[in-house]
Amino acid sequence: xxxxxxxxxxxxxxxxxxxxxxxxxxxxxxxxxxxxxxxxxxxxxxxxxxxxxxxxxxxxxxxxxxxxxxxxxxxxxxxxxxxxxxxxxxxxxxxxxxxxxxxxxxxxxxxxxx
Amino acid sequence: xxxxxxxxxxxxxxxxxxxxxxxxxxxxxxxxxxxxxxxxxxxxxxxxxxxxxxxxxxxxxxxxxxxxxxxxxxxxxxxxxxxxxxxxxxxxxxxxxxxxxxxxxxxxxxxxx
Numbered sequence: 674x675x676x677x678x679x680x681x682x683x684x685x686x687x688x689x690x691x692x693x694x695x696x697x698x699x700x701x702x703x704x705x706x707x708x709x710x711x712x713x714x715x716x717x718x719x720x721x722x723x724x725x726x727x728x729x730x731x732x733x734x735x736x737x738x739x740x741x742x743x744x745x746x747x748x749x750x751x752x753x754x755x756x757x758x759x760x761x762x763x764x765x766x767x768x769x770x771x772x773x774x775x776x777x778x779x780x781x782x783x784x785x786x787x
Numbered sequence: 788x789x790x791x792x793x794x795x796x797x798x799x800x801x802x803x804x805x806x807x808x809x810x811x812x813x814x815x816x817x818x819x820x821x822x823x824x825x826x827x828x829x830x831x832x833x834x835x836x837x838x839x840x841x842x843x844x845x846x847x848x849x850x851x852x853x854x855x856x857x858x859x860x861x862x863x864x865x866x867x868x869x870x871x872x873x874x875x876x877x878x879x880x881x882x883x884x885x886x887x888x889x890x891x892x893x894x895x896x897x898x899x900x
Contacts, residue, residue, distance in 0.1 A: 704886050716878065716890040723886060764832065768886075773820050773839055776888055778832035 675699070677779035679765050685785045691753040694782045697746055698767030706776060707740055707750050708764040716764075722748065723770050755786045789814045791881050793891035800869045801899050807854070808864040808894045810879030816840075820882040821862040823853065826893070827875040835877075838862055869898045 678697040686692055698705050706721040720730040722742045730740070737756070742748040752759055762783050766776040790813040800806035812821065823835040838846045838853045846853040854863040866873055879891040 706888065715892050718887060718889070721886060728885065729887060762830065766832075766888075770886055771884075773837070775822055775834045775837055776882075777834065778824075780831055783830075 677765055677767050677777055679763075679779035679782050681782060682780060683783045683785075685787065686755055687787055688756055689754045690786075691751065692755045692759075692784060692786075694750040694763050694765075694784070696748045696750070696765030696779060698748070698765070699777055700746070702767035702769055702777075703745070704768045704770045704774075704776075705742060705748050706766040706768075707748070708766065708778075709761045710764060710781070711761045719750070752784075755784075757786045760784055760786050789816075789881060789883060789887075789889050791879050791889050791891035793879055793894050795894045796892075797895045797897070799897050799899060800866075802871060803868055805865060805867045806869055806896065808866070808877050808879075808896065810862045810864065810891060812860050812862060812879075812881050814860075814881060814883065816883050818884050821853070821855070822880045822882065822888070823851070823862075823864045824878045824880060824890075825873075825875045826878065827872075832878075836864070866896075871898050871900060874898045 680695045707719040719732045720740045725742045740750045762781045764781045766778045768774045768776040792811045819840045821838045825833045836848045836851045838855045850867045852865045876893045882888045
């Protein structure tokens with residue numbers, strides 16, 4: 674079975690450029706999560722969706738960040754304009770809805786903004 | 788507010804010995820789930836074990852067991868018979884009824900041969 678798929682795996686971009694990260698959740702999962710991991714702040718939840726609807730985006734750092742889930746099999750996280758402090762590993766995870774279900778993580782996208 | 792605390796930034800253990808990684812949590816929700824994830828140096832996040840707040844027995848998965856003490860709000864991970872491949876960062880996490888997963892800061896485990 675295919676796990677959570679993320680693309681690209683690595684992204685290097687210049688400050689001010691738009692960055693789009695993509696995620697395909699595990700088929701049948703109805704919850705999708707975007708996390709950011711940095712040395713300083715650890716793993717932070719940015720936003721999550723249940724049944725394609727954003728439920729909590731309180732972790733999104735600022736207006737430069739936006740996320741969409743147009744259908745059950747695809748989500749994007751966009752940063753516009755990007756800044757060096759956005760450099761991090763961005764993980765997408767999916768699960769069945771509910772507290773008892775584990776989240777399965779994608780391999781992550783390592784973003785470097787110069 | 789919900790919170791997960793892992794007080795051990797780094798741990799060492801001798802190969803073949805057991806090790807306990809500490810985790811305490813804080814929540815006012817009666818229903819929640821507790822999870823442990825492993826992150827090796829390659830970076831992926833691997834689910835290890837789950838404990839539900841209403842579960843009466845401690846969860847076990849192979850060499851992993853979760854020492855769940857609800858009154859003390861602790862959910863320590865026990866790894867028995869450590870192997871070199873267990874060297875990694877370990878994260879404790881709590882999921883509430885809304886589905887949010889909150890992570891601790893992680894514990895780096897080094898297994899010595």
